[in-house]
Amino acid sequence: MATSVQRASQLSMADLKGKVDPDWCPGCGDFGVLAAVQKALVELSIPNHNVVTISGIGCSSNFPGYMNTYGMHTLHGRALAVATGLKLANHELTVLVTGGDGDGFGIGGNHFVHSMRRNVDLLYIVMDNQIYGLTTGQTSPTSRVGMKTKSMPFGNIEAPINPISLALAAGATYVARGYSGEQKHLTELIKQGIEHPGFSFLDVFSPCVTYNHDNTYQWFRPRVKKLEDDAAYDAAVWTAAMEKSLLWGDEIPIGKFFERTDVPTLHGAEPVLNEGPLVHLDPNVPPNVGRSFIEELM
Amino acid sequence: MKQTFAIGIGGAAGQGVATPGDIFAKIFSRRGLHLNAYNAYQSIIRGGHTLLTIRSGTEKVTNMGDRIDLLIPLNQDTMDRHLRLLTAGAACIYNSDTIKPGTAASGVQLCPLPVSELADITRNKVAQNTLAVGAALHMIGIGFQALEEVLREQFKKKGDAVVGENVGVARAGYDYAAAHFTDFPNPMPKTENRYAIMSGNIAMAMGGAAAGVKFYCAYPMSPSTGVLHWMAAHARKAGIMVRQVEDEIGVINMTIGAAHAGVRAMCATSGGGFALMSEGLGMSAMIETPVVVINCQRAGPSTGVPTKTEQGDLWQMLGAAFGDYPRVIAAPLEIGDCFKLIPEIFNLADRFQCPGLVLCDLLLSEGRLSVHPKDLDFSPGIDRGELISTNGSPAAGTTNGGYKRYKITDSGISPRAVPGVPGHIHTVATDEHMEDGVLISDEFTNPIKRRAMMEKRMRKVAGIEAAVPPPTLSGPRDADVTLIGWGSTKGVIEEACEILNDEGISANQLQIRWLVPLHGDAILEILKDSRHTIIVENNYSGQFARYLRSETSFVPNGHIRKYDGEPFMPHHIVEAVKEQLAGHTKLSVPMHEIMV
Numbered sequence: 001m002a003t004s005v006q007r008a009s010q011l012s013m014a015d016l017k018g019k020v021d022p023d024w025c026p027g028c029g030d031f032g033v034l035a036a037v038q039k040a041l042v043e044l045s046i047p048n049h050n051v052v053t054i055s056g057i058g059c060s061s062n063f064p065g066y067m068n069t070y071g072m073h074t075l076h077g078r079a080l081a082v083a084t085g086l087k088l089a090n091h092e093l094t095v096l097v098t099g100g101d102g103d104g105f106g107i108g109g110n111h112f113v114h115s116m117r118r119n120v121d122l123l124y125i126v127m128d129n130q131i132y133g134l135t136t137g138q139t140s141p142t143s144r145v146g147m148k149t150k151s152m153p154f155g156n157i158e159a160p161i162n163p164i165s166l167a168l169a170a171g172a173t174y175v176a177r178g179y180s181g182e183q184k185h186l187t188e189l190i191k192q193g194i195e196h197p198g199f200s201f202l203d204v205f206s207p208c209v210t211y212n213h214d215n216t217y218q219w220f221r222p223r224v225k226k227l228e229d230d231a232a233y234d235a236a237v238w239t240a241a242m243e244k245s246l247l248w249g250d251e252i253p254i255g256k257f258f259e260r261t262d263v264p265t266l267h268g269a270e271p272v273l274n275e276g277p278l279v280h281l282d283p284n285v286p287p288n289v290g291r292s293f294i295e296e297l298m
Numbered sequence: 299m300k301q302t303f304a305i306g307i308g309g310a311a312g313q314g315v316a317t318p319g320d321i322f323a324k325i326f327s328r329r330g331l332h333l334n335a336y337n338a339y340q341s342i343i344r345g346g347h348t349l350l351t352i353r354s355g356t357e358k359v360t361n362m363g364d365r366i367d368l369l370i371p372l373n374q375d376t377m378d379r380h381l382r383l384l385t386a387g388a389a390c391i392y393n394s395d396t397i398k399p400g401t402a403a404s405g406v407q408l409c410p411l412p413v414s415e416l417a418d419i420t421r422n423k424v425a426q427n428t429l430a431v432g433a434a435l436h437m438i439g440i441g442f443q444a445l446e447e448v449l450r451e452q453f454k455k456k457g458d459a460v461v462g463e464n465v466g467v468a469r470a471g472y473d474y475a476a477a478h479f480t481d482f483p484n485p486m487p488k489t490e491n492r493y494a495i496m497s498g499n500i501a502m503a504m505g506g507a508a509a510g511v512k513f514y515c516a517y518p519m520s521p522s523t524g525v526l527h528w529m530a531a532h533a534r535k536a537g538i539m540v541r542q543v544e545d546e547i548g549v550i551n552m553t554i555g556a557a558h559a560g561v562r563a564m565c566a567t568s569g570g571g572f573a574l575m576s577e578g579l580g581m582s583a584m585i586e587t588p589v590v591v592i593n594c595q596r597a598g599p600s601t602g603v604p605t606k607t608e609q610g611d612l613w614q615m616l617g618a619a620f621g622d623y624p625r626v627i628a629a630p631l632e633i634g635d636c637f638k639l640i641p642e643i644f645n646l647a648d649r650f651q652c653p654g655l656v657l658c659d660l661l662l663s664e665g666r667l668s669v670h671p672k673d674l675d676f677s678p679g680i681d682r683g684e685l686i687s688t689n690g691s692p693a694a695g696t697t698n699g700g701y702k703r704y705k706i707t708d709s710g711i712s713p714r715a716v717p718g719v720p721g722h723i724h725t726v727a728t729d730e731h732m733e734d735g736v737l738i739s740d741e742f743t744n745p746i747k748r749r750a751m752m753e754k755r756m757r758k759v760a761g762i763e764a765a766v767p768p769p770t771l772s773g774p775r776d777a778d779v780t781l782i783g784w785g786s787t788k789g790v791i792e793e794a795c796e797i798l799n800d801e802g803i804s805a806n807q808l809q810i811r812w813l814v815p816l817h818g819d820a821i822l823e824i825l826k827d828s829r830h831t832i833i834v835e836n837n838y839s840g841q842f843a844r845y846l847r848s849e850t851s852f853v854p855n856g857h858i859r860k861y862d863g864e865p866f867m868p869h870h871i872v873e874a875v876k877e878q879l880a881g882h883t884k885l886s887v888p889m890h891e892i893m894v
Contacts, residue, residue: 065735085563272537
């Protein structure tokens with residue numbers, strides 16, 4: 001996302017630290033995502049009062065409380081809907097939406113798909129740990145087949161969602177995957193996502209050290225391969241992105257899969273916003289307009 | 299008794315019932331007449347049976363009344379269903395080529411139109427409708443000029459030939475009636491007044507615009523969709539962002555998001571959609587971001603009867619979302635009130651930073667009424683409450699990091715800064731939180747702070763109570779019977795009281811508009827002098843009666859309830875009151891005689 005972003009002078013990491021420290025388990029992948037988001041905002045110098053961090057519910061959804069930006073810790077699965085309304089009411093704000101795989105792909109799946117086709121101008125970061133953590137370890141929409149959890153003790157028999165393919169199919173205009181263990185790379189993706197005009201989807205492998213003993217740092221480390229290291233890969237080609245999105249196994253691509261900037265954003269396509277953000281409009285209907293509404297009915 | 303004249307036009311969906319209805323409505327309103335229109339229809343795009351009743355008079359017409367004076371059946375089915383209900387003095391205009399009349403009561407004038415002789419039906423498929431409108435106009439003593447004017451406007455876009463054709467057909471009907479039918483004894487009167495004809499949905503949408511709504515979103519659901527349609531059509535003129543959303547869960551959350559950014563945001567739905575919004579209302583209350591949600595009730599439960607009216611969602615509204623929180627719930631009393639209520643409830647929601655719920659129903663949402671333009675005030679006074687906005691409101695400025703979004707105050711209201719205001723950064727949360735917004739629900743759980751925050755929010759209830767006026771009694775205090783209703787039944791109960799008074803039974807009325815806060819003490823004070831109390835409502839279980847009892851321990855002498863999908867007609871209430879005063883029953887459930 002990117003809309004006439006104002007730059008702040010000299011924003012530091014300390015300026016972006018929230019009122020409380022994260023209550024995540026030691027070693028949780030979400031620490032790396034938080035640090036990368038703060039670093040990206042520092043590097044982009046966006047004034048923190050113009051940033052709104054919006055989340056749903058879950059471990060990773062505690063994110064806004066750990067940031068010193070405006071924040072909304074909303075309902076399970078509903079962050080994107082809230083964020084869409086907020087962005088449309090004041091499109092000068094930089095909107096970051098954060099959450100987990102259960103929040104975004106399970107209970108919030110409907111809003112996920114529709115937000116992408118609408119091309120709402122925001123960055124959506126999913127801290128994907130392939131498990132439900134805050135409810136103490138149940139199968140999630142991205143848990144692999146066969147994975148044993150408290151809710152599926154004999155192994156998951158349902159195929160997982162492929163968030164990257166889904167995002168591509170739904171029309172997201174920026175689609176990327178990061179890894180919490182790759183800080184610098186992740187920070188770059190976050191910056192790209194903030195600057196991209198339109199819906200930016202960033203799926204981040206963020207290992208759960210407490211409940212997911214399958215998809216650990218040790219498991220990811222040898223598998224993740226940066227798309228940026230492949231000089232031949234062109235992120236402007238949707239079909240190539242779709243093909244890459246299907247890779248899963250010994251090699252799992254991370255990086256920018258796809259980006260296009262020729263699709264109007266939701267707020268950019270609506271002439272009502274030509275006069276500026278809704279929050280700055282005069283709430284009073286001009287008397288002649290009010291009269292015309294009545295006269296239509298006479 | 300008021301003098302009114304009612305026209306019933308019936309046919310299958312798709313036969314063009316609406317157009318003659320619109321023509322009559324326009325002609326009546328331009329004669330300075332009041333009118334009320336109610337369309338009984340089904341959830342079907344083609345076929346079925348619809349009956350549009352347009353009742354007009356010089357004084358305010360608040361309901362569809364008991365009697366049809368002129369019936370225009372567009373098919374045999376309508377003739378078969380309705381002719382038998384006409385009484386002496388009424389007339390029925392019909393296409394004698396295709397429709398056979400049944401037996402009419404004595405004194406009912408049958409007016410057969412030989413449609414194929416009067417018009418070229420191969421060219422004009424709705425010739426029978428236009429002929430009937432022309433004939434009717436003559437019989438009710440309105441000059442042809444008025445009809446010609448409306449037809450010209452109606453068909454202007456289709457070109458002169460179509461206009462000429464339709465005016466010619468209408469003229470043929472008009473002249474045929476002059477030669478063959480007996481006119482009604484009293485021609486339709488005329489006044490110098492001019493009214494706007496509007497549905498409750500249009501009224502609520504326009505009320506939203508007047509209230510300064512800048513964001514509206516919805517998922518289509520009968521009977522609330524009319525609000526979306528008006529908003530969408532007028533969005534650019536009124537400067538309102540209007541979105542159609544994937545589901546009602548998305549709707550309420552998007553509405554809250556927009557409201558949180560600092561604009562007035564509204565949405566409308568019906569019972570099923572409202573059920574989906576329930577969790578979101580809790581968020582509105584918990585993060586103290588005000589929204590206004592309209593529920594246009596249909597007959598439930600579940601999908602129920604989507605095109606029929608009921609007052610069956612009261613307890614859903616009272617109990618929406620888990621936990622205790624302050625809320626405002628109001629039921630508009632008539633279509634004009636649908637407009638007036640929206641700015642009022644927005645001012646309360648903004649002042650007390652809580653959800654404002656509007657409990658409308660199909661009868662008002664889709665019914666149409668003549669409303670005086672002076673009752674449609676586009677400068678109603680906008681009170682945003684303690685809002686610190688990006689527009690440089692005085693409360694903004696430096697806080698040295700000390701801003702507390704949920705500051706504990708005597709009123710329970712904490713000044714609300716919106717995102718983008720420097721120096722007021724905070725995070726709001728649906729989890730229980732401290733004054734500065736930090737969560738206390740997880741590792742910091744703290745009973746003292748939890749109690750303080752609950753009490754802070756709930757203190758707003760006293761403020762809301764003081765800001766909303768108690769209901770008042772209309773009619774003589776020492777009447778034989780007191781009829782208690784809420785919301786949309788105001789007009790029909792009023793007319794039932796007039797009829798009862800004419801028949802020697804004095805009746806008064808207590809109509810409830812504000813359901814929360816209810817002002818139970820004021821209601822008890824009013825009702826303590828009543829001789830015989832009857833609660834009238836459009837549902838099965840007496841939802842309001844149960845609510846009133848739970849709040850005040852008040853038990854009425856009797857109940858009149860209707861849950862067949864159709865609204866009350868005045869005689870339903872009159873007859874029920876008589877049977878109850880005679881001691882025959884304490885619960886009357888009137889039968890709806892008209893099969894629609």
